[in-house]
């Protein structure tokens with residue numbers, strides 16, 4: 001766990017509602033309002049997708065929605081930037097393979 | 107859906123908020139749009155105290171300044187539209203906006219572009235591995251989302267962002283193994299560097315990252331010493347046990363909207379690259395379109411706020427909301443404060459670079 005509970009300047013981490021999301025089918029606890037990427041980072045999950053051709057791992061890079069490195073498949077929709085997409089109760093997050101597949105893509 | 111305002115501001119960072127405040131104070135109807143779901147731009151990740159004099163809000167931390175600005179803007183009736191991206195500016199001038207998959211436009215008498223900057227990347231073997239990220243990305247994760255994306259860090263670059271984020275990583279409980287800097291000297295302020303040194307983090311100038319290793323994410327990084335030609339001296343390589351590499355190698359202004367408008371640009375490396383020319387009042391080569399903050403040259407939050415102030419005043423004046431005597435006096439005060447921020451060994455070159463930009467900006 002790498003959640004910053006106490007901080008010399010920002011103080012103690014505020015209590016917030018806990019939300020459960022599912023990452024590749026496994027339940028993960030997240031803080032309401034945070035982006036998917038930080039919920040994953042808090043669990044030590046670093047690989048968010050693998051590239052299409054060379055199958056290389058990618059993860060968080062810019063954290064402000066610019067670079068698209070952090071894309072995952074969320075609720076069946078591929079290429080979602082997880083660093084700027086807030087968690088929602090019951091959200092299904094999947095490690096994305098290449099460009100990903102749409103849920104109803106046959 | 108179409109809106110109409112006196113002044114539309116793109117970007118709710120320190121520059122955009124200040125511009126909106128000055129415009130609204132003079133009586134203008136102001137709309138600020140930001141693609142983020144929360145306002146403040148980079149301010150809320152800045153937990154250090156600001157420098158300068160009292161007028162520059164020295165001694166106050168970035169996030170508190172952010173709260174003050176928001177409060178003031180709201181009191182003055184500024185409308186802030188979040189989750190709203192501006193994807194183009196059309197004749198009118200009219201902003202093309204997108205919020206939650208809904209398109210709409212806003213006609214504005216004056217437009218202030220305060221879109222900020224984005225972090226530069228650096229390519230080396232292994233740079234795409236998870237665990238390598240922008241220093242600003244790490245800052246966002248630790249200070250805004252309260253998560254440490256790694257435990258043992260190598261920082262690349264010793265400018266102010268590199269130094270400040272290193273200190274903030276330590277405050278967040280990470281271990282920073284080292285800062286490497288390719289130049290002969292540390293890039294950022296001595297005060298910041300001193301704090302880092304006292305905390306026991308070595309800063310190695312004339313050193314760079316050569317590669318980083320790991321199967322699925324970073325597990326080590328190799329650094330080396332550079333000769334006068336900038337080549338790695340063989341035998342100087344050293345491998346560090348780190349799980350995170352932060353890149354603090356400069357920012358590039360996000361001036362896409364101005365590119366599409368065919369505004370005049372000038373290449374000024376000292377301020378981040380291709381920059382929109384502007385006059386002393388922050389107006390670009392296109393009448394009625396102003397810039398402020400990092401998009402007009404990468405500096406820091408205090409200068410961004412002053413430039414926003416200037417652009418807001420100039421817009422209000424050109425709309426006839428302030429008489430030129432009053433506006434002139436106000437603008438003069440801001441220009442003085444800007445000059446103070448751009449003095450001394452770390453500011454002078456920015457002052458010179460800005461002068462090149464404004465000189466070009468005046469040739470309309």
Ligand SMILES: Cc1cc2nc3c(=O)[nH]c(=O)nc-3n(C[C@H](O)[C@H](O)[C@H](O)COP(=O)(O)OP(=O)(O)OC[C@H]3O[C@@H](n4cnc5c(N)ncnc54)[C@H](O)[C@@H]3O)c2cc1C
Pocket residue numbers: 116117118119120121122139140141142146147148149151152190191192193220221222223224225241242243245267270357360398399400401405406407408410
């Ligand atoms: C990641 C990062 C960390 C930094 N950390 C520090 C630091 O610790 N100390 C320091 O002094 N300086 C720091 N800086 C420098 C920083 O640029 C200034 O401090 C200051 O925030 C610049 O203010 P600004 O208003 O020009 O831009 P910003 O604060 O970047 O605000 C620009 C805003 O515009 C929005 N935007 C951009 N394009 C659009 C569009 N098309 N449509 C709608 N909205 C848009 C963005 O979402 C953003 O909110 C940092 C910069 C970055 C990028």
Ligand code: FES
Pocket residue numbers: 059060061062063064065066067068069070071081082083084
């Ligand atoms: S990390 Fe760059 S877009 Fe998410």
